[in-house]
Amino acid sequence: MVGIDQVLEKLSTVIDPDLKKDIVSMGMIKDLELNDGNLKFTLELTTPACPFNVEIEDDVRKVIGELNDVKKFDLNVTAKVMEGRSLDEDTAMKTVKNIIGVASGKGGVGKSTVSLNLALALSQTGAKVGLLDADIYGPSIPLMLGMKDGYMEVEDNKLQPADSNGLQVVSFGFFAEQAHQAAIYRGPIISGILKQFLVDTNWSNLDYLIVDLPPGTGDIPLTLAQTIPITGILVVTTPQDVASNVAVKAIGMFEKLNVPIIGVVENMSHFICPNCNDKHYIFGDGGAKKISEQFKIPFLGEIPLNSGIMSGSDLGKPIMISNPDSPSAIAFRKAAKNIAGQCSILASRLQEEMASENNNEESAPEASTN
Ligand SMILES: Nc1ncnc2c1ncn2[C@@H]1O[C@H](COP(=O)(O)OP(=O)(O)O)[C@@H](O)[C@H]1O
Ligand SMILES: [Mg+2]
Numbered sequence: 586m587v588g589i590d591q592v593l594e595k596l597s598t599v600i601d602p603d604l605k606k607d608i609v610s611m612g613m614i615k616d617l618e619l620n621d622g623n624l625k626f627t628l629e630l631t632t633p634a635c636p637f638n639v640e641i642e643d644d645v646r647k648v649i650g651e652l653n654d655v656k657k658f659d660l661n662v663t664a665k666v667m668e669g670r671s672l673d674e675d676t677a678m679k680t681v682k683n684i685i686g687v688a689s690g691k692g693g694v695g696k697s698t699v700s701l702n703l704a705l706a707l708s709q710t711g712a713k714v715g716l717l718d719a720d721i722y723g724p725s726i727p728l729m730l731g732m733k734d735g736y737m738e739v740e741d742n743k744l745q746p747a748d749s750n751g752l753q754v755v756s757f758g759f760f761a762e763q764a765h766q767a768a769i770y771r772g773p774i775i776s777g778i779l780k781q782f783l784v785d786t787n788w789s790n791l792d793y794l795i796v797d798l799p800p801g802t803g804d805i806p807l808t809l810a811q812t813i814p815i816t817g818i819l820v821v822t823t824p825q826d827v828a829s830n831v832a833v834k835a836i837g838m839f840e841k842l843n844v845p846i847i848g849v850v851e852n853m854s855h856f857i858c859p860n861c862n863d864k865h866y867i868f869g870d871g872g873a874k875k876i877s878e879q880f881k882i883p884f885l886g887e888i889p890l891n892s893g894i895m896s897g898s899d900l901g902k903p904i905m906i907s908n909p910d911s912p913s914a915i916a917f918r919k920a921a922k923n924i925a926g927q928c929s930i931l932a933s934r935l936q937e938e939m940a941s942e943n944n945n946e947e948s949a950p951e952a953s954t955n
Contacts, residue, residue, distance in 0.1 A: 586621075586622065586654055587619070587622065587624075587652050587653065587654040587655055588619070589617065589619050591652065592617070592619060592624060592649070592652065593609055593614070593617075595648045595649065595651065595652055596608060596609050596614055596645065596648060596649075597609040597610065598648055599641065599644045599645055599648060601613075601631070601637065601641060602637045602640065602641075603631075603635075603636065603637060603926045603927075603929055603930055604631070604929060604930060604933050606933070608628070608641065608645070611631070611933075612629075613628055613629050613630065613631075614626055614627070614628065614629075615627040615628075615629050616661075621656075622654050622655055622656035622657070623656055623657045623659075624649065624655050624657065624658045624659070625658070625659040625660075625661075626659075626660065626661070627660075627661040627662070627663055628641070628642065628645055628660060628661070628662045628663070629663050629664065629665050630662065630663070630664040630665075631664070631665070631666065631667045631929040631932070631933075632664055632666045632667070632710075632712065632792070632925040632926070632928065632929055633664040633666070633710040633711040633712050633925075634706075634707055634710040634712060634921055634922045634924075634925035634926075635664065635922070635925065635926065635929070636922040636923055636925070636926045637926070638662070638664075642660070642662055645660065646658075646660065664711070666682050666683065666712060666792035666793070666925075666928075666929075667682070667928070667929050667932035667933065667936075668682045668683070668932055668935075669682060669683040669684075669816035669817075669928045669929075669931050669932040669935065670682070670683060670684060670813075670814040670815060670816050670935070671814050671935060671939060676813070676814060677783070677784045677813050678783060678784060678788065678794075678813055680788050680789060680790050680791060681715070681788050681791045681794045682791065682792050682793070683791075683792065683793045683794065683816040683928050683932070684793075684794045684796060684813070684814075684815040684816055685793060685794070685795050685796065685815070685816055685817065685818075685819055685847060685924065685928070686719075686796045686798050686806065686809050686810070686815055686817070686818045686819070686844075687699060687700045687703075687795060687796065687797050687798055687818075687819050687821060688798045688800075688806055688818050688819070688820055688821070688835050688839070689798075689800050689801075689820065689821045689822065689826075689831075689832065689835060690800065690801065690822070690826055690830075690831025690832040690833070690834055690835045691800050691801065691826065691831045692723075692799075692800040692801075693800075694800070694821050694822060694823045694826060694852055694853075695821060695823070695852035695853060695888070695894075696720075696797060696798070696800065696821045697718070697720065697725045697726060697729060697797050698729070698852070698894060698898055698903075699821050699850060699852055699888065699917075699920075700716065700726075700795050700796075700797035701716060701726060701729055701730070701797070701903050702894075702903055702904060702905045702913075702914075702917040703795060703819075703917060703920060703921045703924065704716045704752055704793075704795045705750060705752065705903055705905035705906065705917075706905055706914075706917045706918045706920075706921035707792075707793050707795075707921045707924075707925060708750070708751050708752055709905065709909075709918075710921070710922075710925075712792040712793055712925070713753075713789075713790055713791050713792045713793075714751075714752055714753070714791065714792065714793050714794075714795065715746060715752065715753040715754070715755070715788050715791045715793070715794040715795070716752050716753070716754050716755075716794075716795050716797065717754075717755050717756075717782055717783065717786075717794060717795070717796045717797065718754070718755065718756035718757065718758060718797050719779055719782065719796050719797055719798050719799065719805055719809065720757075720797055720798065720799040720805075721757045721770070721775055721778055721779065721799070721805060722770075722775075722799055723799065724756045724757045724758030725758070726754065726756045726758065726797060727754075727756050727758040727759060728758070728898075728899075728901065729898045729901065729903060730749045730750070730754065730901055730903070731900070731901020731902065732747065732749060732754070732759070732901070736754075736759045737755065737756075737759040737760070740787070742785065743785055743786060743787045744781070744782070744785055744786040744787065745786075745787055746786055746787065746788065747759065750903075750906055753788060753789065753791065755782050755786055757778065757782075772804040775804050775805060775808075776804050776805070776807075776808040776812075779805055779808050779809065779812075780808065780812055783796075783809075783812065783813060784812075784813070793925075793928070796809060796815075801831075801834075801835065802834060802835055802838040806835070806838070806839075807838075807842075810838075810839060810842045810844045811842065815844060816845070816847070816928050816931055816932070817844060817845035817846060817847040817927075817928075817931055818839045818844055818845070818846050818847060819847045819848060819849075819850060819885070819924060820832055820835065820836055820846060820848070820849045820850070820876075820882075821849075821850050821851075821852055822849055822850075822851050822852070822872060822873050822876060823851065823852055823853045823854075823868070823872075824851065824853070824854060824866070824868035824869050824870075824872040824873075825868055825872075826872065832849075832876055833876065833879075833880075836876070836880055836882070840880075845931055846880065846882045847882075847883070847885070847924060847927045847928065847931070848877065848882050848883035848884060848885040848923070848924070848927055849873045849876055849877050849882060849883070849884055849885060850873070850885050850886050850887070850888065850920050850924075851872060851873035851874075851884075851886070851887045851888070852887075852888045853868070853888070853889075853890040854866070854868075854873070854887035854888060854889060854890070855867070855870075855887065855889055855890065856889060856890045856891075857889050857891070857912050864889070867890075873887065883923070883927055885920050885923040885924055885927065886916060886917075886919055886920030886923055887916065887920075888913060888916045888917060888920065889912055889913055889916060891904070891911070891912070891913045893907075893908060893911065893913065894913055904917070905917055905918075
């Protein structure tokens with residue numbers, strides 16, 4: 586009769602392609618029961634947006650199928666997002682597992698569009714997602730969601746995020762009067778506002794918080810990088826950016842601050858001909874890929890240029906909601922999965938680092954007595 590050891594041995598031949606580790610040692614097998622050849626367990630993925638969820642599940646079914654004597658097999662697939670930031674005792678924002686800053690070299694590359702649609706794409710997989718519009722000088726998220734001011738309330742000195750399409754949203758644009766004055770605020774005030782938005786908001790158990798940053802390397806990106814531990818930065822470029830080198834500067838700043846770069850997404854990358862469905866790289870091909878090679882950072886996707894993205898934004902109807910089957914929405918979904926996969930990789934690295942630090946601490950006194 587087949588035993589639990591045999592089942593686990595088989596399952597440990599299934600490797601998570603992102604994490605390059607087997608699913609048993611990653612702790613992805615839960616609640617395993619084996620009675621008289623009836624096998625049952627839960628496969629717990631590292632994110633509901635796992636880019637390899639189907640592949641891993643197929644592999645699991647295949648290896649279990651190779652075991653003789655398994656009469657019946659019940660597989661339950663769930664996901665629990667890994668913590669991509671160290672959440673030790675003193676860390677602020679303990680209810681947020683991953684913080685992803687979305688940055689670019691210059692304005693108008695579609696950072697807000699990408700932030701919003703990626704947040705929606707992640708949320709549509711079942712993850713709990715927040716969106717912080719940190720472009721205090723030019724908040725655009727409320728308009729893109731069709732929301733006006735007055736959406737945010739304060740309870741017990743904490744901001745309550747607004748709810749839109751299942752996202753927890755915070756934006757300076759919700760404070761219309763102050764937002765009009767934002768252009769005259771100086772560095773320390775702006776940094777203070779961002780810190781409040783991050784730390785003094787009642788984020789309720791988020792898997793991912795997407796932070797839409799203003800362009801460039803000013804006070805706000807710097808404050809985000811220095812105030813709290815974050816999972817990493819997603820860089821948005823357009824094909825033209827590569828020539829002007831602006832994206833490179835932004836990447837350089839975050840690297841100097843030791844903030845991980847999750848990867849790069851190219852927006853307005855190509856035009857899909859509505860008649861023949863061919864991709865036309867009208868601004869040139871391979872820009873973001875070059876950046877990804879130069880900095881050795883992952884290339885996470887390309888979003889087509891589509892007039893529906895622009896008109897939908899202006900009407901408060903993001904493409905992930907208004908046209909979820911369009912090529913643009915499919916491209917956002919693919920990029921979101923890649924980003925979630927990279928966050929799991931960073932989270933797993935972080936866990937390893939923390940484990941090795943703990944080991945060093947434990948062995949340190951011993952070393953000193955020798
Ligand atoms: N892939 C795209 N296709 C068509 N228009 C886009 C696309 N991405 C962004 N836009 C439009 O480009 C403009 C700038 O985008 P926005 O997200 O506000 O950029 P940023 O936040 O970087 O300044 C907006 O009008 C937006 O609707
Ligand atoms: Mg913007």
